[in-house]
Structures are given as C-alpha cells and as structure tokens.
Amino acid sequence: MVSWFLRVEHVLTRLALAIAILMLIVSVSLGFYQVLTRFLFNAPSTWSETLSRATMIWCVFMASAATFRGGFMMAVEVIYKLVPKPTLLALEWFIGLCCLLVLSVLVFYGVQMTQRVSNQTLSALEVSMSWAYAAIPVGSAFAMLAVIARLLAQSCGLETLGPMHDETVEQEAAATSGMPPATPSEPRL
Numbered sequence: 001m002v003s004w005f006l007r008v009e010h011v012l013t014r015l016a017l018a019i020a021i022l023m024l025i026v027s028v029s030l031g032f033y034q035v036l037t038r039f040l041f042n043a044p045s046t047w048s049e050t051l052s053r054a055t056m057i058w059c060v061f062m063a064s065a066a067t068f069r070g071g072f073m074m075a076v077e078v079i080y081k082l083v084p085k086p087t088l089l090a091l092e093w094f095i096g097l098c099c100l101l102v103l104s105v106l107v108f109y110g111v112q113m114t115q116r117v118s119n120q121t122l123s124a125l126e127v128s129m130s131w132a133y134a135a136i137p138v139g140s141a142f143a144m145l146a147v148i149a150r151l152l153a154q155s156c157g158l159e160t161l162g163p164m165h166d167e168t169v170e171q172e173a174a175a176t177s178g179m180p181p182a183t184p185s186e187p188r189l
C-alpha cells in the first residue's frame with residue numbers, strides 16, 4: 001500500500017513540477033513580450049502583465065509540491081544537530097504535521113477565496129479571477145500529498161532523516177580528503 005501511494009505521489013509531483021516549469025516559461029516569455037511591445041514598438045500590451053502574474057502564481061504553488069517532497073522547505077539545521085539520532089523521526093513527524101496544518105489552512109481558505117472571486121474578472125483578459133486563485137488550493141493539495149509521502153518514506157526507512165543537505169557531512173568529507181570544502185561558486189569535482 002505504501003509503495004503504491006509513493007508511486008502515485010511521484011507521478012503527481014512530477015506532473016505538478018512540469019506544470020510549474022511550463023508556467024515559468026510562459027511567465028518569462030510574456031514578460032519578454034511585454035518589454036518588446038512597450039519599449040521596441042511603443043505599444044504596450046494590455047493583457048500580458050496580468051497573465052504573466054497569474055502564471056507566476058501557478059508556478060510558485062505547483063512547484064511547492066516538489067519542494068516539500070525533496071525536503072527543501074525551510075529547515076533549521078541546528079535543531080537537527082542538537083536532537084539525538086533516535087528522535088529524528090519524531091522531529092520529522094512534528095515538522096511534517098506542522099506543514100500539513102499550514103497547507104490544509106491554505107486549501108480550506110484557498111477554496112473559499114476562489115469561490116468568492118469567481119464573479120470578478122482579471123483586467124484585460126475577461127477571464128474569471130478564480131482561475132488565478134485556484135492555484136492556492138490546487139498547489140497546496142499537491143504539496144500535502146508530497147509531505148505525506150515524505151513522512152511515509154522516512155518512516156519506512158526508504159529515505160534518510162533530516163535535511164537533504166548537511167554542511168557537517170561535507171566538511172568532514174573535505175577534512176578526510178585534504179581538500180577545502182567547496183564554496184557555492186566552485187563546485188566539487
């Protein structure tokens with residue numbers, strides 16, 4: 001059952017990430033189009049800024065699923081260093097439950113906001129504003145699945161506990177190899 005859920009979640013998170021990438025491409029392209037029409041042709045587009053903003057909102061909320069799944073949400077690494085190894089799973093569950101609480105609030109109020117603005121239109125597009133607001137509950141629901149999958153995978157021992165990137169491990173590896181730790185500007189080979 002867990003492996004089936006993880007497979008379904010993997011497909012859904014990939015779908016959310018693909019939508020986020022597509023929305024980013026559309027948003028950047030529309031921004032470029034707007035600059036061209038405004039400064040090159042001296043005839044600014046009336047619709048591209050609104051659509052660019054809406055696609056950027058969708059990009060952020062859909063990418064949140066992959067962010068939560070990978071464990072890239074904001075983490076205080078000091079806490080992971082202070083907590084003994086046997087209690088790391090409990091810490092992960094506490095963090096995951098807090099994330100689920102926030103995401104469920106976003107889904108609940110996101111649905112309400114989407115319904116509330118359904119009669120309003122986006123300026124220059126004549127499209128319901130609810131299409132832009134729908135990114136909040138949809139993206140948050142995808143992120144909730146990702147958080148649950150991460151907790152299940154960690155509980156079953158399929159993923160490591162704690163943050164994905166640990167500076168102390170990198171520093172210890174550098175000390176044993178005799179190489180200085182890699183800086184963000186110079187990747188380790």
